[in-house]
């Protein structure tokens with residue numbers, strides 16, 4: 001029995017994996033990972049895999065980064081955790097200050113949570129509660145068609161990907177959808193804004209907030225749209241007193257070519273949720289940023305009972321905060337975003353040859369996210385799974401979303417590694 005098989009057998013005895021039909025693992029082996037370094041993951045037989053998806057989009061500087069590791073180790077011997085109600089600590093204070101400076105101007109308050117879905121829940125509750133504190137009842141949320149905001153009940157409610165949502169529909173809170181721009185053109189952005197205005201004209205006074213994934217809908221099959229839509233949406237929402245929540249959980253921290261995707265639209269949202277890249281993939285941490293206007297609507301004497309009621313046991317965990325601080329230091333230490341732009345251009349150039357393949361429908365890119373949409377397959381064919389398996393057999397972790405093969409590599413990927421990643425995907429698609 002090789003080293004991998006033993007740990008896989010032990011795993012399947014006890015572990016129920018996320019987003020998985022467990023029966024698949026009768027024929028599809030789990031990949032046990034022993035260690036990581038840079039863009040590479042290594043299994044227990046020392047086979048290496050280029051992590052082309054930054055392990056569900058979190059490891060933006062790859063695995064076992066020296067700087068982040070050393071900062072977390074330092075923190076580990078100082079203070080591992082303390083509650084954040086009535087107490088505070090340096091990593092949280094320093095991180096909050098950095099984030100206020102880093103995010104679009106006007107996002108001056110930092111509320112901690114511990115995973116992306118929770119940060120979305122916080123934003124939804126805060127927005128609803130803000131209106132309530134102002135004497136308004138707005139029990140409805142608005143989101144974009146095809147959106148994804150996480151899988152806890154509130155976050156799932158504002159999502160619109162059928163795969164995740166359909167089964168749980170009877171449990172969800174009230175949310176309606178407005179059309180996402182259909183492609184990356186300015187015209188599509190304008191059309192979608194007209195649709196938004198129409199909904200708000202009719203129901204604006206019932207709606208607390210519009211939540212969007214700025215520029216790229218990740219789990220919604222890497223659908224992309226023009227920044228103009230965000231600019232227009234912000235103006236329209238303001239007109240109807242509806243908050244704009246920018247869910248930057250995936251797009252934040254340089255992924256789309258700017259530190260935050262909203263910057264490309266010149267917009268400061270009322271709420272911004274961040275997680276994923278925030279700690280460089282080291283520890284679970286999430287944050288909901290908001291404005292002084294929102295903060296002040298909760299600020300009053302205790303007996304007015306307007307305080308925001310939300311907490312998690314691990315709120316603002318010091319180890320996670322230290323990982324986030326170290327991650328931000330890596331952005332400060334070199335021109336990460338400038339280098340990403342060069343790598344993005346190189347990736348796009350390399351993807352041109354995919355257009356010649358008869359089963360390729362479209363190539364899309366926003367910053368360090370590139371997607372190849374395939375055509376001519378039914379869902380039953382599970383084409384993504386075939387690409388996934390081909391990738392693993394050839395040392396690249398690709399994890400297509402349905403018939404979308406995408407690349408979201410760690411920013412430290414080298415040009416040679418980009419070649420290997422893309423050439424492997426090309427061969428996988430060509431051989432389908």
Ligand SMILES: *Cc1c(COP(=O)(O)O)cnc(C)c1O
Nearest residue numbers: 115116117148149150218249250
């Ligand atoms: C991943 C993701 C979430 C959910 O974050 P979790 O940490 O997985 O709960 C929410 N919104 C977007 C845009 C995401 O990509």
